[in-house]
Structures are given as C-alpha cells and as structure tokens.
Amino acid sequence: AELQIPEHIQETQNITREELEMILHTQNPLVTEELRRRAQQTAKAIYGNKIYVRGLIEFTNYCKNNCYYCGIRCSNTDADRYRLSLEQILSCCETGWNLGFRTFVLQGGEDPHFTDEHICQIVRTIKEIYPDCAVTLSIGEKSEESYQAYFNAGADRYLLRHETADEDHYKKLHPEQMSLVFRKNCLKNLKKIGYQTGCGFMVGSPGQTVDTLYRDLLFIKELKPEMIGIGPFIPHKDTPFAKESPGTLEQTLRLLSIIRLIHPHALLPATTALGTIDPKGREKGILAGANVVMPNLSPVNVRDKYTLYDNKICTGDEAAECKACMAARMKSIGYEVVTDRGDYKA
Ligand code: 5AD
Ligand code: FES
Secondary structure, X not given: OOOOOOOHHHHHOOOOHHXXXXXXXXXXXXXXXXXXXHHHHHHHHHHOOEEEEOEEEEEEOOOOOOOOOOOOOOOOOOOOOOEOOHHHHHHHHHHHHHOOOOEEEEEEOOOOXXXXXXXXXHHHHHHHHOOOOEEEEEOOOOOHHHHHHHHHHOOOEEEOOOEOOOHHHHHHHOOOOOOHHHHHHHHHHHHHHOOEEEEXXXXXXXXXXXXXXXXXXXXXXXXXXXXXXXXXXXXXXXXXXXXXXXXXXXXXXXXXXXHHHHOOOOEOEOOHHHHHHOOOHHHHHHHOOOXXXXXXXXXXXXXXXXXXXXXXXXXXXXXXXXXXXXXXXXXXXXXXXXXXXXXXXX
16 A cells, blocks of 8 residues: 555654655555645644635736746747836726735836836835735845835735756756846845745746755745745746646645645645646645635736736636636635735744
8 A cells, every 4th residue: 555644744844855756646546635635624724714815916027037937038029018007006906905905916027117116116105005905026036125125115025936946957947147046045035124925936847856846845944935836837838948848737736735734824825827727726726725816906908918828817807807706716615715914824
C-alpha cells in the first residue's frame, strides 16, 4: 500500500523533499482525497466558510520587463497597451465599494509612466474616499524607499510573486537583467516595512521540478508571507513559451493543499488562472484549501487587453456580474463571500 499523508505535516508544518515528491506524484486517489480533506479542514478551522474577495483593478499593461512567460512583456508588439487615469481607477473603486468590496488590488506591469508620486496620489485618494478599505499594490520590483513611500501613503498590502526560489530556474523564466536575489530582497523589504506581503509562483512553469518546488516551500517558510499566490502556468501565444505545456489542475490543487497545511493562516487565492484551465477551477481551489477570490473590477473595455496568458476568463463581464457569479459559485459549494477587508488572521 502507498504511504498516506504523514500526520506530522500538519503538526510540525514541515514537509520533507521526499514527502513532497510522494504527494505530487501519487496516483492513489485516497491519498489526494485525504490531502484535500485535511487542507480544507485546516482553512475552515481558521477562516470558517468565509471567502474573502479582492477587487482587482488592472490599471496599466505597459511593462518594461520581458519575462518569457508573460503576455504583456515589453517585446510583445501585439499587446494593445493602455493606462487607466486616476478618475477611471476611482470609478472602479466606487463600483467595487457599492458591490461590497473592501480590498482593492491595484495591479499593473512595471510601467515607468507611473512615478512614485502618481502611485502615492492614487493610494492616498482611494484611502481618503474609502478609509475602511484595504489597498493592495502589485506593481513589481521597486526600491525600499518607493515601497516605504507607498506604505506611508496608505497602502496596506503588496503582492510580488517570487516566481521560483531556484536560481537556475529563475534564469530560465527571466532575461538576465532580472535577478532572484533582487526579487527576494524586495520581498524582505516589504515585510520589514510592515506590509501584509504576498509571494507566490506558477505551477508547471517550464523547468519547474520537485526540487525547485521544494525550494519554493523553503523560501516561503523563511519569508513568512501573509499571502501566497499560486496558479497554473498557461502559455501565451506571443511569448517564447507559446509552445510549452500548461500547468495542470491536479498539481495546482495539490500544491494549494500542501501550502495550506504548512502555512495554515495564509491568505490563499483560488486564482483566475485556475478558473481558466478548468470551468470549476476556483471552486475546486477553495475545496482544496484556498480562501480568497479576486474578481475583476477593471473597465470592460480594457479587460481583454490585460492578458498575461491565453483564454483568460471574465474578460467580457461587468464587475457586478463577476461579483454575483462568484457569490453564486461559492454558495454552490457551501461557502459565503463576505464584505470585509479580509486581513490576515495571525
Ligand atoms: N500563466 C500564468 N500566470 C502568469 N503570470 C504571468 N504570466 C503568466 C502565465 N503565462 C503570473 C505571474 C505574475 C502574476 C501577476 O501573473 O506569476 O507574478
Ligand atoms: Fe467573472 Fe464568473 S467570476 S463572470
């Protein structure tokens, strides 16, 4: 008989490389079901059947970087570029606020057009109008001074996926101007400043192995992030990885569960990418231990331009439709979307 999920993973919140390999490779459905059940139970013990929602505002798809996996990489001349004005961003927030969103995630490429002053002005204005909301930034690698300035302007959280904690793998995913050391340092600075900080990675990115994943888990252990964003890699047709295979639903779910068991308190989204590779992907993600969903608040006329990967869902849906759709999806599996900032529960 195959090894069962070792009890000590839950108790010590530690996993060995061999256990990780066993869990990722097992063909035994009893083992994967046991993993899922335990991860779900762990999430419920801390967050109940409450699902936190984040309103995602994709405010620029200009990017100076050239990551091999990403559809808005600077050398993709086929990307139709846009930027939202402050007024447009505020209008997204107003819509979102009225729908019950209490967290706004401002996400964009690394766009030099938006100076620190611009970002601070955006954050300050949102917090003035909606003092009870949380603002999350997801705008890439910046200096410690910039991160501090955004924090002082009122930003509460910051998402910066580390993408992989393995040096060689990092080089396979990014051109040489980018470095894992620099990225890890950004995350360290974000934590130090006091942000609720999110790191994360794609599942099934080209070159990923059990060993690189094990390094991801070790890095997460060391960083102690409040949020961990993981979703499947999905190829984008205009990138060097166009012909690579996507990450699978099954591996993404197993990793969500493992992460829930070893980081019980983490805010863990069931991502749009997960919903893209499977029509019930987000529901399955929640049932595997995730506790956050991030419906899109971006204006519908720019939705299909923010394409990091092919076949992204929800590009034609108004915010209200996404919110209602998400509430119904969560209800269908016995969960409830709540109007709450949804802060980390230590
Ligand atoms: N497939 C899945 N996720 C992607 N991201 C970027 N490109 C892709 C892709 N092709 C993820 C990265 C990034 C986040 C904003 O989106 O992990 O950090
Ligand atoms: Fe966007 Fe279902 S979540 S339409």
